[in-house]
Amino acid sequence: MVWGKHIVIQADNRKYPVMQFGGSVGDALNKAKVTLRGADIVYPPLDTPVVNEQEIIVKRVVQEGIYSDQLIEFKLERKTDRKLIPGQQQVVQYGKCGVSRSHYLATYQDGQEVKREEVGREIIREPQPMIVAMGPAVTVSRSQVRTTLPESMEGQVEKVITAGSTAYTHTGYRTATGVTPYKGVVSVDPRVIPLGTKLFVENYGPAVAMDTGGDIKGNRIDVFFETQQEAISWGRRTVKVHIME
Incomplete structure (x- = not known):
């Protein structure tokens, strides 16, 4: 007497019980009407003879x-x-x-x-x-640094505010506008001074609002220096900020 073999096929998150009298794994799939597509994987392989209590696994492969x-x-x-x-x-x-x-x-x-x-x-x-245009480089002593707005720029001033200021130097990160900081970059509160605004900062010189900071709120700015010593020397001070048109 030939006894049937109990087989379970796992495919598509379902189990298909099959009673098979001999044949191969491929025959069992055909009997259960489980169709293979493209690169689907079957274990054991299709030509493997079936045995009793066998589990056949079909993995659907999509690329x-x-x-x-x-x-x-x-x-x-x-x-x-x-x-x-x-x-x-x-x-x-x-x-x-x-x-x-x-x-x-x-x-x-x-x-x-x-x-x-x-x-x-x-x-x-x-x-x-x-692209940043820069005035010609000159060597000046600290005593020669311009502390007030040049007369040639007076007609460009939209308004003047008084702000508390601190200074910072290189941190290894870019500014909020995505540029590497350089002398002339100032961190601002964009609600007070929009990013991209041209400025003239008392005792610092021409600048552009190109950065922000968590502690920079309201009428406060943070001016950039190339060296830590310059930033320390600046310290904390109140300055006039000329906002240009």
């Missing part, structure tokens, strides 16, 4: 193309403009980050991602550099 975008940081470019006074800086062009796109072939088994392979990469948008 699809996906992509991921990454930002490309923009560069800071400085150029000398002799139309500007020494020490004055002016943003000629604001920087914009670029975008690169990586394409992947993702493989899923029963809905779970098991593999991701990069198959290509492209530039969606080239970064736009930030």
Whole structure:
């Protein structure tokens, strides 16, 4: 007498019981009307003879193309403009980050991602550099630093505020506007002084509002210096901030 073999097929989050009299794993799948597609995986292999109390597992395999975008940081470019006074800086062009796109072939088994392979990469948008024009460099002593607004800039002043000020130097991070800080960058509260606003800070000189800080609230600014010693020397002081048109 030939006894039937009890087989259970697991596929599509279901169990299919099958009574099979001999044959292969492939025959059992056909009897249960479980259809294989593309790269589906079957264990044991299709040509394996069935045995009693056997469990056959079918993993559905799907592949699809996906992509991921990454930002490309923009560069800071400085150029000398002799139309500007020494020490004055002016943003000629604001920087914009670029975008690169990586394409992947993702493989899923029963809905779970098991593999991701990069198959290509492209530039969606080239970064736009930030260009800052700078007045010609001069060497001056601290006693020669201009403390008041030059007459040539008086007609450009929109308003003047009194602000508490502190100073900072390099931290290893970019500013809130994405640029590497340099002398002339000032951290502000954007609710008081919008980012990108040109300024003249008493005892500091021409500046641009290009950074923010957690402690910079209301009428308060943080001016940037290239060295820690300069920042320490500045300390904490009250200054007049000329907001330019």
